[in-house]
Amino acid sequence: MSIINPYRYAAADFTCDAVSFDGSNDYLIRSSDWTSNANSKVGIMSVFIQFQGGDGAFVNMASITDGDLGMAKGASGNKLYMKVGSTISAANGSTDIADDDTWHHIIFAWDAAADTRHGYVDGSSDFSLSGSDVDFDWTQAAHTIGASANGSSKIFADVAEFYINNEEYLDISDAANLQKFRDTDGKPVDLGADGSEPTGSSPRVYLHLDDGETVANFAVNAGTGGDYSITGALATASTSPTD
Secondary structure: OOOOOOHHHHOOOOOOOEEEEEEEOEEEEEEOOOOOOOOOOEEEEEEEEEEEEOOOEEEEEEOOOHHHHEEEEEEOOOOOEEEEOOOOOEEOOOOOOOOOOHHHHEEEEEEEOEEEEEEEOEEEEOOOEEEEEOOOOOOOOEOOOOOOOOOOOOEEEEEEEEEOOOOOOOOOHHHHHHHEEEEEOOEEEEOOOOOOOOOOOOOOOOEEEOOOOOOOHHOOOOOOOOOEEOOOOOEEEOOOOOO
């Protein structure tokens, strides 16, 4: 009778690479609407980011054509700013995320119908949110990552594990739900090949880069919304939030 060592088959720690946006000409754009997109009252946005510059300037992490989707760093003390149409809005957050060579996890989740909204930075609640019970107009002619919809307000930052889900909601004030994106050590967790691990369904957008993978593959969307194109030339970041 043989004895199996359970540790021999233990799952490896999750690792990923990050990409660098240079703040000058790099951003991702999808010059059409997301595949099978629809308006909704719910959503989840999550990203790991390390800013390399742009202190004191407004820079946009994600946007759509009309500019009403905003996950941005504002000019007011380098605090985060969130806006999702007229449905969800937030004043600047309380955490200063200046160029400090630190990886930060930002996550934002809402259900307008239930009047439930949360914004967390590095595992701590960071936003005073307001909103109304209306659908947000997600269906637009273009979507961008790393700049405003017209290509302005570009980020100078390293980015990993970008997730946008406009079909589902999770109460991230529940630690177990927050840890579906960020572990207790503050590092990314495995969201699954198509980003479906947190909710059971693939989100519209899941941009991920395996350790050592070709950097251009970050624009290949593992979610359901379709791929992006690269404007400029992304580079593999020198560090990763999984380091």
